[in-house]
Amino acid sequence: MTAVRVGSARRVSWVDRFLTGLRIVLIALIAAGLVAFVAQQISVDNPFARWRNPDATGLTGDQLKGLVVTGIAQGSMYGLIALGYSMVYGVLGFINFAHGEVFMLGAMSGFVASNKLSANGYWESNFFGSFVIVVVIAILVSTAAAVIMERVAYRPLRDSPRLIPLITSIGVSFFIQNAVLGLLGPNSHSYPQLPEWLAKSRSILTFEIPGTKVMVMVVAALSMAVLWWVVERTKTGKAMRAVAEDKEIAALMGINVDRTIVLTFAIGGAMAGIGGILWGLSFRSVTHLTGFLPGIKAFTAAVVGGVGNLGGAMAGGVSLGAAESLGPQLILEPLGVSGVSQLRDAVAFTALVVVLLFKPSGLFGERLSEDDRT
Amino acid sequence: MSDTAPPKDLFDQDWRRIVRLGAITGLSLIFVALIGMLVQLDTRLIIRRYLSLGYLTIIWIPVVAGYLVSKEVVLEGVTPNRKGPSDVLAGALTGLVGGAGLSLLVVLIDNFDIRDPLINWSPQLLDQLTFAKGIGFGVVIWLVIGAGLGLFGSLSHVVPPLASRAVNTALFTIVSVSILETAITDLLQGFGLSFVTDVVYAKRGALTLTSALVLGAVVMAITVAASGRGRELRVRYDALDAPRRKTANLGLWAAGVMVLLVLPLFLGKIMNELLANVGLFVLLALGLNIVVGLAGILDLGYVAFFAVGGYTTAVLTSPNSPWISPQLPFVVVIFVVIIAAAFVGLAVGAPVIRMRGDYLAIVTLGFGEIVRLLFLSDWLSPYFGGAQGITNIPPVDLGFAEVKGSDPRSVFYLVLFFCAIAIYVSWRLQSSRLGRAWMAIREDEKVAEAMGINTVTAKLAAFVVGAILASFSGAVFAAKVGSIFPSSFLILVSIIILVVVIVGGMGNIIGVIVGAVVLIGVLGGPKQPGLLQELGTYKLLIYGALLVFMMLKRPEGLIPSARRSHELHQEEFLQDAWLRGEVDHDAEAGEGDAAT
């Protein structure tokens, strides 16, 4: 939709009218839900509150804060995965569907490492040391997986029509998922317990935040800062941006395009590895399917934030996390929908549609090379 | 390439290549062993007492490696060496290095216990790798087997091509006949030829060694005897003039239809059930073929339309439907299904139609999930039954016959009817104005629009036609199973249909049908067992690997559509043309779409 349609006046067809109608309806529903929610919070006997949902009870302040915190924490992890999607999309112009599996491999290798450490008692006796070891292992595994994936499956396809590598990545995703299933079995694998000082809740600005979530947010912010520094301030980053802009010209300027692309995958993999560890430590249970839904959600987040835009990926992740955590309670419940938590994923995907309907290039705009902007 | 240089010296080897390929082989072997295929699939026998599916999953690897190591890309202007003993040695060495991988695994399993976390690092695996004859034997035997298999693989470079083809065909036939055991037994029984079954297969399944050897010999003889006949036939077919070719085509089609109509009568329940399931997927794949193959829209939420068809049928026919329960006859319902599917197709299509190809993929995937979640939700359970689904969907009463799940033959005929509609629709659309518009859009949307094609309408039409075909499949599915649950409509279904379309050959009707028959029939669908039902969860692993392999090696599919194949290999075509000095010729000249 961002296409620059030179010389061809766009036909206004019934589809456009339909879309306009859809936009209005969606906005009206969201607004109605929010109004009813606010009305509920003020007083449950209020006619606005009882309009669609006479049983409405509203939420207490602490509950609302809890939703915000969990949404942001979940969103930061989506953001970390989304960075990989976004970078690869920016440089190569295709969705690496299998990136969610890179994340899962990070979480799985973290499980194997932490479990071995825990069996030796090292996890308990020296948490910090073990944590570093586990993170390093997860990053190494994820990075290696991403790089191998690029070499084996994507490099030969670099000049194919863009749907070809996308379909390939779906195959890669299935392959990795089921390979891990075969290697490690179908049961869910539990991380060892975090030490008490880290896991206990902290009160920050009147928000009661569980320690794991503090850790998630801090680590995500730090990783983001490092990544930003790499991309914007180092020579490598410059090369990446150049390759993203135009591969051929970048090559003419003496940039090793292959190496840069491998680096892009490696950095994306490392971020997914960190995301995987955080996921494992905060939810403690991982299976071979751990990467699938978060992967899809993270890509959704990348699109919401604006593909190719690193800040956008992080922001998109946090917005999506917040939307799926708050949306059901703030919009659907007041509208009289029952069992709203079940519809959380539906809310997330609807959020994607809503964003794309209003801003086809995402909330913060895309940064793509010239020929990807179709 | 008539002129070749003399063969290389025996020890003039590309050592790096051998070690590299050998290492890859070894790692692959270890991987296959550790994901448990060797142990889990050992129960399915290929040749009784001599070969199981488990061992088959590993022995092909060194063979292929042995073949690949001496296969070289022949560049223009470089004279290749004639193949000779050095290539055989290279093959054997590669196999040896690969086999060493398994030997290493034997030693490792014997000395270390990492069963936690690797669940297949087990005594059973060790037993199976050493043939229960001790560690030393296990180590040595894999070196020998590896080298032998590698050598066998490389032989095809040095023996006459006909011999190697005969051997390949024989091996392929033996494995196929063994895999198709259920089908063949069933068919023979239907024709009253059960005694043949007893001759070919062992009493408790799988080929006997004798029958395998005899079969191999016969096939080899036939291959040699019939060598060249196939091409001859092809040449004769090509030489026919247009009207006679048309007659020949018609004859082929008629023969195919006759076989499909008559065959089920001779088949038992198991095979008819399999055919009915395959038919449902053929229908789905034909529908997706219109969306992805013709119009180039990557719809990853295609299962949504399957679900809409199923649920519409369930709500309107079942007495247990929680909402309205009109209990309409199927023949009426099918029209409602068409309307519902078209409506959902438009509703899903309209918002996504202007999106970029890959955004569209993720958004349609989202829609697929949304539809499933809505059917599952407690919110809508007063209408669609939620987690408990809708049960007691009655059989289809056609007046002259009843189609019900316990009679898979009737289901197959019903599916066949809808498949015929789908094939006809696809075939007519392909060469229609709309079909050409789709192909133009697939190749370049901007150009298509500039040419005056209303891309929005054309793409929406693709969505709607695809949706209706999928909903037919859903309707028959609901009537066949007799109950419907949201768990039948996972993302996985969309992906498997996509694999079927791609492996078969995007854009080609025959290709898509072949894809569905081979994949769903042999490997099985998401919840439908195929002939190799022992594969269990490895099915999805194979689907994934197959998808990657096809995309890398043959993106146009098993039976490609000529046009699509040109698109994908445009550069190669241009290069070839350039090499031949035909640079002025349009690469597309002389192209004829196989399916038109």
Add this chain to the structure above:
Amino acid sequence: MKPSRRLLMLMSILAAFTLIAAACGNDNSSTSSSSLDSSLGLVTVKSGEDIQIRSLEAITGDVAFLGIPNERATTMAIADYGQIKGHSVSMGTGLDDLCSADGGQAAAQTIVADENVVGVIGTSCSGAATAAAPLVSEAGMVMISGSNTSPALTSDLKGNAGANWVPGYYRTAHNDLFQGKAAATFAYDKLGVRKAAAIHDGDPYTEGLATAFKDAFEKLGGTITTFVAVNKGDTDMVPVLTEVASGSPDLIFFPIFEPEGDFIVQQVGGVAGLEKVTLMAADGLLNDNFLAIPETAGMYFSGPDTRYGDNTNQATGKNANEFLVAYKDAYGEVPSAPFWAHSYDATTLLLEAIKNSSSDDNGTLTISRAGVRSYLYGVKNFSGLIGTLSCDQFGDCGSQKITVIQNTDPTDIAASKANVVFEFAPS
């Protein structure tokens, strides 16, 4: 391998001849085959051949933890039972119901295609039985499940057949309605809870049980504040728990599976308003892995009475402890779900039924399909591993005894499992 039809015909003729011969000669069989009810057909097993039964369980995928022990228990029961009138019993390769209607139907199709099969042990999941049972029933075979619990498959306990009831379907597992009632009674009477919430995960089993709990609890006079679902694959449970918290219940009943159950117990403490809530789950989470989670201390679990202890199966003479020892020996682990005992009993019931409705004539066994059914419908006070089994007219054969245990100490799982705080048996 299935014998050809021609062979079958030959066999039937042979059987007929032997029958005549037997009738003329001295009658050495307990039941004369002429007295067998042939209304649903007869199965003839020639001398030296095996009696065919099948196992249809969820042996791959999410629910394999349930199906695999069931299948193994069936194998072991066949081995323990031994021969029937000189014929071995063969289970063939274990079939997979994929825990879904479509999977159940496809597998059932392969079962009914073989006319020699007498009965099926399975399925693991009620959804699969919905599609498989009609086929099995139509073929005249019987199906006995060790772990289906949906009321729709048998009856509503008030004498009305369930929507998916078919003749020839039996089960040794309890009916969900009992467990729902047991859990609700425990919460209402024993714990004095008046406001409760229920969470399911969109699986027909968990949804059915949560609904049964809801109905029973409301009937007792309590209030269900929230009835919600999580999705399989969800990890962040704070939103759903917040939804639950907004109704401020005193107890949450969540009869779901791992890993979603893990996330709920781990995250419930952090949600405002749920700090003091009582947690209660069902048999889906009653396994060692879950009980070992520190946050499960104090939690209640409803489920079938698993204190099988010295209960002895009257047909094989094995008791539950012996079974567990043998299981560990054979498979290197303990069963991952408690329904192995139900499957074991189901298998022995089927074998007993075959034994009692067949006649032996010089080594050729003739089994009456109708006889197998009527034997099973008539089972009274059969002592099995799970207790005493009696079948009602809708095929509910289980002992229906439900217990609630409390996890006192996550580090001592055996003690927790034996810590029964409530027993419920239908009157």
